[in-house]
Amino acid sequence: MxxxxxxxxxxxxxxxxxxxxxxxxxxxxxxxxxxxxxxxxxxxxVHTTRPFGQDIIELGANWxxxxxxxxxxxxxxxxxxxxKESSSAKTITSTDYFFREGGRQLPMDEVEQVRALFNKLTARAFDSHLKAKHSTQSLGGYLDEKFSQSPLAASEDNPRIFEWCKRTECTDEASSSLYDVSALQLSEYVTLKGEFFNSLxxxxxxxxxxxxxxxxxxxxxxxxxxxxxxxxxxxxxxxxxxxxxxxxxxxxxxxxxxxxxxxxxxxxxxxxxxxxxxxxxxxxxxxxxxxFGTVDKIYLRFKNRFWPDDCAGIQLVWDAGPEDEKVYQQSQLNDGAWRDTWYKKICGFDTVAQHPNVLCGWITGREAQHMESLDEKIVGEVCVRLLRSFTGWSVPEPAQVLMSTWGSEPFFHGSYSYIPAGxxxxxxxxxxxxxxxxxxxxxxxxxxxxxxxxxx
Ligand SMILES: Cc1cc2nc3c(=O)[nH]c(=O)nc-3n(C[C@H](O)[C@H](O)[C@H](O)COP(=O)(O)OP(=O)(O)OC[C@H]3O[C@@H](n4cnc5c(N)ncnc54)[C@H](O)[C@@H]3O)c2cc1C
Incomplete structure (x- = not known):
């Protein structure tokens, strides 16, 4: 008709x-x-740009x-x-390099064990296996409860790696913290069949x-x-x-x-x-x-690549990161103190498809919004300091810094939505x-x- x-x-x-x-x-x-x-x-x-030459940089949606x-x-x-060819875009792979604060590189098998447990726990939440008692629980609270029951929690590194997992999950949830996100309602997310990260x-x-x-x-x-x-x-x-x-x-x-x-x-x-x-x-x-939360990207272009060929990303594991429950609770009491350590919310720096000399940092939530208020030069300096202190490598100053500012864009006020606890x-x-x-x-x-x- x-x-x-x-x-x-x-x-x-x-x-x-x-x-x-x-x-x-x-x-x-x-x-x-x-x-x-x-x-x-x-x-x-969707904001496809070309700030570093012919090849694209996505400031918004990517996959x-x-x-x-x-x-x-x-x-x-x-x-x-x-x-056409199998995606060279970033996914978390075994070639990510994980560093603890102070410069110690973590063994990949240790990281993988914790990541496997984290994925298992979130998959249960996605599949709605949670009980009614989780109906008002936050995702952060649920994950902590389950992690504390695992033998993996006993090691010195693993709780820190688990904190990194939660910090990274904030990127998917566009939330300031997983302690703000509903555990039970995660099951409303429908995962479509077929390869998950399809690149254009x-x-x-x-x-x-x-x-x-x-x-x-x-x-x-x-x-x-x-x-x-x-x-x-x-x-x-x-x-x-x-x-x-x-x-x-x-x-x-x-x-x-x-x-x-x-x-x-x-x-x-x-x-x-x-x-x-x-x-x-x-x-x-x-x-x-x-x-509705903020997820931002920080692109750093260097004159020369300083990371090994097999490195897919440099991930930062803090001694006490912002997704550690105690740190989170303290930050709720001490209004504004988190601003001094906003950079702790950066998960790490991933390599970028088609750009051999570029790294992309990810940051979420109120810390991302705070970063948006800073000059790009300062953000670049902070990132280089982090890269140097975590890896111990000789990291040059970046030739160019570019960051998204979704939180302060007047027609967006953030990046994407999430479901708060309750x-x-x-x-x-x-x-x-x-x-x-x-x-x-x-x-x-x-x-x-x-x-x-x-x-x-
Ligand atoms: C950093 C980031 C990474 C992302 N990564 C992915 C990803 O990898 N994969 C994925 O699937 N999704 C991703 N997303 C989410 C994806 O970009 C969005 O879900 C999608 O683009 C939303 O499309 P939309 O048309 O609904 O809204 P929008 O793209 O936000 O379009 C809304 C439009 O409305 C306009 N507008 C606002 N106010 C007014 C007004 N008063 N009058 C007229 N026009 C107005 C805005 O300017 C905008 O153009 C990402 C988003 C961000 C920010």
Whole structure:
């Protein structure tokens, strides 16, 4: 059935979600689609750059996770955008070099034992084997409880390696700490079958964005057009189109349907003033309750490579790292002291595909946000100090430092979402995604009902 002519749809945000929605509607025959994007570029949290020459550096998304039923994987496959040879992108492999504070390199078999236990414990959480008693427990608390029951906990190194595992898991959860993340709700994450870390070819993630853009009529996307207000309950008897979308300045767009794809972080900061009338309570509750955290990358380009050929990454194992339960609890009491040791949240420095002289550091949470307030030069100096003191190698000054700043970007306010301890993920995610208003009264309700089930 072809869509009724004259139906206007405004899509807010030209990230992968907004562009896919627009592309789907255009393919279905809708003729009046307007995408409004706040920034001067498409892609949103996909940000493929070339700061170090021809080869790409991803400041945002990097991998396509899983294959079966993954629309991104299917699109990349259909457009022949996947990396041909087996991925040279970073995954944690046996060639990572783990160092303890003070310069001692840890034996890989010791590291692997602890990592295997950590993976087993998180897999149980992912598969929902947890009991009801875990319903309000944090992931950090659950992992500590289980680790303390293992014979591995008795060694001097292993608890430190376990802390590194938790710190690294914060990158997947985009959380300040695993003590903030729900243990039980981890099982809501669906792992898709097939290779997990699928890498894109030389065009990176931007190639996927371009594919979607090409499928849209020219000028469908309007850049530099931040939406400030959405008036969504206009009287249909008076207004031809019941929604009014107002951008900065005087520009506005009338629509029958609006699809909102702005990040949860943006909604947390702006939802209160963005909607007239205010959003229904289940939505404002969901925006408050679901977590949205910061994950940043720190790229260091050196003139020459100083690490061995078989080294896939240099991982930092602290004596008392920020994901150690006692350290975490103390940091909760001593407001702000963690700022002095923000760099302890850096997990390590991974090598980067196609860039033989580049390392990429990962940092999360409030420490990442604090780092964003510092000058890149200072961040580079801190990273070099860490690399020198942990490895004992001769580490030169970097030729270039580049870091992402997702936490302080005004249209994102973070990197991705997580489920805080005690929050019902299914309920809140459903509340956030449900279309509203459910049943619109008046002459538009039937004729324009085709989009009623699209998530907002
Ligand atoms: C550092 C990092 C690493 C990541 N790594 C991976 C990975 O390896 N694999 C993976 O699958 N995912 C990864 N992700 C997550 C992935 O990037 C996102 O899930 C995905 O890109 C989100 O797409 P989206 O379209 O929903 O939102 P976004 O890409 O955030 O798009 C929303 C758009 O809305 C715009 N916007 C905001 N406010 C307004 C406004 N008022 N008016 C108009 N427009 C507005 C924004 O500018 C943005 O362009 C990563 C993210 C980050 C930050």
């Amino acid at each position: 072809s869509p009724p002519s004259g139906v206007k749809v405004v899509v807010i945000g030209a990230g992968l979600a907004g562009l896919s929605a627009a592309s789907t509607l255009v393919k279905a025959g809708f003729q009046h689609i307007q995408v409004l994007e706040a920034m001067g570029r498409p892609g949103g949290r 396509i996770h899983g294959q079966e039923g993954n629309p991104l994987f299917l699109l990349a496959q259909e457009q022949d955008l996947l990396l 070819g030389p065009g990176g993630y931007q190639a996927l964005v371009d594919t979607l853009l090409i499928s849209l009529p020219l000028e469908t996307v309007l850049y530099d057009s931040p939406v400030e207000r959405i008036e969504w309950a206009l009287e249909v008897e008076i207004h031809k189109h019941p929604v009014k979308v107002l951008c900065k300045g005087d520009q506005y767009f009338l629509a029958d349907h609006v699809i909102i794809t702005v990040p949860l972080g943006y909604l947390k900061e702006n939802a209160q003033t963005m909607f007239k009338p205010a959003l229904p309570k289940p939505k404002t509750d969901a925006i408050k309750r679901l977590g 929050v019902d993920a299914v309920k809140e995610q459903h509340a956030l995604a449900s279309p509203f208003p459910r049943h619109r009264k008046g002459r538009h309700s039937q004729a324009k009902g085709e989009l009623q089930d699209l998530p907002c």
